[in-house]
Amino acid sequence: MQETPDLKPPLALPELILETRALSIFYGANEAVKKVSLPIPQRRITAIIGPSGCGKSTLLRAFNRMNEFLAEVRMAGEVRYRGRNLYAPDVDPVEVRARIGMVFQKPNPFPKSIFQNVAWAPAINGLAAKRELPELVETSLRQANLWDEVKDRLDASGLSLSGGQQQRLCIARALAMKPEIILMDEPASALDPISTARIEDLLFELKERYTIVIVTHNMQQAARVSDYTAFMDLGVMVEFGETDQVFTRPREQRTEDYVTGRFG
Amino acid sequence: MSDAAWPGLPSLARRHRRAALARRGFALLTWLGVALLAVLLLRVGRQGFAWLDWGFLTSFPSRFPAQAGVLSALAGTLWLIGLTALFSVPIGIAAAIYLEEFSRPGRLRSAIEVNIANLAGVPSIVYGLLGLAFFVRGLNLGRSVLAGALTMSLLILPTIIIAAREALKAVPQSLRQGAMALGATRWQAVRHHALPSALPGILTGIILSLSRAIGEAAPLIMIGALTYIAFTPDGPLDDFTALPIQIYNWASRPQKDFHGLAAAGILVLLAVLLLMNAAAVAIRYRSQRKS
Numbered sequence: 001m002q003e004t005p006d007l008k009p010p011l012a013l014p015e016l017i018l019e020t021r022a023l024s025i026f027y028g029a030n031e032a033v034k035k036v037s038l039p040i041p042q043r044r045i046t047a048i049i050g051p052s053g054c055g056k057s058t059l060l061r062a063f064n065r066m067n068e069f070l071a072e073v074r075m076a077g078e079v080r081y082r083g084r085n086l087y088a089p090d091v092d093p094v095e096v097r098a099r100i101g102m103v104f105q106k107p108n109p110f111p112k113s114i115f116q117n118v119a120w121a122p123a124i125n126g127l128a129a130k131r132e133l134p135e136l137v138e139t140s141l142r143q144a145n146l147w148d149e150v151k152d153r154l155d156a157s158g159l160s161l162s163g164g165q166q167q168r169l170c171i172a173r174a175l176a177m178k179p180e181i182i183l184m185d186e187p188a189s190a191l192d193p194i195s196t197a198r199i200e201d202l203l204f205e206l207k208e209r210y211t212i213v214i215v216t217h218n219m220q221q222a223a224r225v226s227d228y229t230a231f232m233d234l235g236v237m238v239e240f241g242e243t244d245q246v247f248t249r250p251r252e253q254r255t256e257d258y259v260t261g262r263f264g
Numbered sequence: 265m266s267d268a269a270w271p272g273l274p275s276l277a278r279r280h281r282r283a284a285l286a287r288r289g290f291a292l293l294t295w296l297g298v299a300l301l302a303v304l305l306l307r308v309g310r311q312g313f314a315w316l317d318w319g320f321l322t323s324f325p326s327r328f329p330a331q332a333g334v335l336s337a338l339a340g341t342l343w344l345i346g347l348t349a350l351f352s353v354p355i356g357i358a359a360a361i362y363l364e365e366f367s368r369p370g371r372l373r374s375a376i377e378v379n380i381a382n383l384a385g386v387p388s389i390v391y392g393l394l395g396l397a398f399f400v401r402g403l404n405l406g407r408s409v410l411a412g413a414l415t416m417s418l419l420i421l422p423t424i425i426i427a428a429r430e431a432l433k434a435v436p437q438s439l440r441q442g443a444m445a446l447g448a449t450r451w452q453a454v455r456h457h458a459l460p461s462a463l464p465g466i467l468t469g470i471i472l473s474l475s476r477a478i479g480e481a482a483p484l485i486m487i488g489a490l491t492y493i494a495f496t497p498d499g500p501l502d503d504f505t506a507l508p509i510q511i512y513n514w515a516s517r518p519q520k521d522f523h524g525l526a527a528a529g530i531l532v533l534l535a536v537l538l539l540m541n542a543a544a545v546a547i548r549y550r551s552q553r554k555s
Contacts, residue, residue: 066445071369098447108438110457120456121446170442177446 011241013228017042017181017211018063023077025058025067032058034235035077040181045203045212047226047243049219051263055235056215060183063213064100065093098125101174105186107166109158109173114141114150117158117169118176127177136176144172145202164195171202175210182206184214188221200225219259223247231255305534312527320528324494325510329521334529337510339496340409340489341478341536344506347413348420348477353470355417356424360466363425364432365454384422391419392486400487407488410500415483420473427469431462464548471544475537481508507533 018040025033033055040046040063048056058067065086067073079086086096098121110117118137122128128136137154141147146168150161158169167187174182188196203212203225216222222229222243229246231239231254239246239255250256257263315329323333367373395415405411435458443453490505491513497504507529514526 064445066441069441069444094444094447094449097445102445104438104442104445106438108436108442110439110442111461121443121448124452124456125447173446 011039013039014041014044016040017082018213019080020059020062021078021080023059023062023079024075025055025062026074026076027058027070028072032235033062036232036235036237038230038237038240040211040213041228042211043207043209044227045207045214045225046228046230047222048213048215048230048232049217049222049258050232051258052217053234054232056232057185059232060185060213060215063181063183064097064102066097066102068093098177099179100181100183101177101179102183103167103170103174103185103187106190107163107170109161109166109169111157111159113155114158114161114169115154118172121173122176125177137172140172140176141169143175143206144168145198145205146172162195164191164198167191167195167199168202171199175206179210181211181213184212186216187214189217196221219247231258233258308527308530311524312529312531315524315528316531320525321532325492325513329519329525332514332522332525334507334510334532336493336496337505337507337529338532338536340504341507341533343409343497343500343504344413344416344484345474345478345536345540347410347500348416349470349474351414352417352421352424352473356421356470356473357428357466359421359425360428360432361454361459364429365450365458380422380425384426388419388480389482389486391415392483394418395483395487405501407490407503408501409497409504411487412484412489412504412506413500415487416477416480419480419483420477423473423476424469427472428462428466431465431469432458434465435461460551463551467544467548471540474540478533478537478540479508481506481512484509507536 016039020036020038022035022037023033024031024035036055036059038048038059048059050056061067062075062079063086067075075087081096081100085091110120112120115134115137118140119128119133122136123130123133138147138151141150146165149165150156150169158166161169167190171182171187188199191199200221203214206212207227214222214226226243229241229243230237231246231250231252233254239250239252241251246255247259250259319331320333321338322335323331324336325334326332363373363376367376392415395411395418399405399411399414400407403411405414439457439461440450440453443457444450448456484506489509490503491509493503493505495502511526511529511533514522514529517523
């Protein structure tokens with residue numbers, strides 16, 4: 001267990017695989033994330049909740065250096081992966097993204113076959129030889145609970161699947177890279193309730209082997225699925241703690257207002 | 265439906281009439297354009313069809329209309345398209361990829377973009393002058409089909425770049441981001457995802473640009489393409505002529521028979537264009553089927 005000196009009061013957490021320390025992210029002059037110190041414990045699900053525009057997606061994208069593709073983004077503070085600065089000059093962002101996977105809000109499968117969707121990234125990263133790909137694809141699709149539905153039509157286009165299936169395909173695609181951490185940016189917000197429920201079940205299964213950070217505006221989802229919850233508002237991390245505590249015995253008034261639905 | 269049943273919509277009938285008027289007006293304009301093209305084709309077809317035979321395709325030009333043919337012009341045009349495509353397509357696509365995928369917004373990029381847009385509008389004869397000075401004389405290529413192709417490449421390069429860029433812009437960013445979030449480099453995301461998705465649009469742009477190049481006579485005349493040759497090019501450094509030049513040459517003669525030959529030449533030119541378009545459609549179809 002680790003102490004987290006930045007949090008008040010300090011919390012005893014399992015080993016941290018990721019953390020931010022006084023991280024600020026600026027879009028031009030706008031400070032979207034304000035001095036956030038967020039610990040991400042290993043092999044747990046950490047949810048980041050908060051009203052629209054509070055900076056949670058921006059914070060999430062800092063973990064796999066995806067903010068770099070946006071113009072005029074500046075950062076202050078640190079993001080650490082296993083204690084090492086993720087933004088050090090000798091760190092290759094391509095390698096970071098190969099180890100920290102991401103699932104986006106709107107499913108974005110490639111306009112290629114289902115097989116190619118899952119196999120492409122491991123192939124170009126040199127992680128799997130050509131003959132190992134079929135097995136890797138099957139394993140990943142099974143882990144994403146999609147194998148039974150697509151095993152007879154792996155050559156079909158990824159776009160021919162339903163929305164929920166496409167999202168599970170994107171999850172399989174991320175899993176095929178065997179990442180340690182998976183970042184999920186509102187993965188079920190574009191899906192119907194049944195697909196959402198299937199993805200939430202999937203998260204419980206994945207938790208045993210992967211660390212998951214999930215941004216969601218659906219509080220019930222955060223309460224159901226996560227071990228730890230961070231509540232953000234207007235760029236500031238208002239509270240962080242075990243999910244149970246944050247939702248039933250919040251320390252901050254703003255947290256209580258949000259989780260009881262008084263605003264947001 | 266009387267007005268009393270729906271008192272809030274008194275102008276419904278008038279709006280429907282206006283909509284019908286607009287629809288019919290646009291249809292009329294469209295069919296007018298099509299009709300003009302059809303009339304043109306029919307006239308050319310009627311005039312030239314009689315002269316179109318195997319002998320026409322395999323003979324050289326001659327003083328005697330009955331023996332004249334487009335062999336040298338057709339060969340020259342085919343050489344020209346081939347070489348022009350060879351130079352302009354890779355450079356054009358590479359420039360579009362650089363501008364759209366790798367360059368960062370800034371003064372340099374804006375300067376390049378403005379220049380390309382301007383060059384796209386420069387009259388083709390100016391490119392002829394440039395080709396004469398730089399390729400024919402400067403690089404000492406003479407009046408060769410190579411010099412002609414290089415000149416034409418410069419002519420159509422701006423439009424290829426613009427069309428290819430638009431095609432790349434139309435590919436959603438989510439595709440590239442999805443690829444890069446999996447640990448791909450930007451080039452891998454472009455090469456495996458953005459470029460294949462943009463291919464139909466890029467092909468259309470290439471075909472349109474090459475079609476323009478085929479029909480241009482002025483720049484070729486400027487660099488010295490001949491109008492009466494009795495040989496086909498054996499290599500890129502040979503002298504040449506092209507279909508538009510031959511057609512123009514025949515059309516400007518007083519004898520009516522040569523006008524018929526000119527019309528037949530136009531039909532051959534149109535056939536070449538049709539084949540190019542068909543090739544583009546075939547490539548597009550195959551690339552869409554693969555994904």
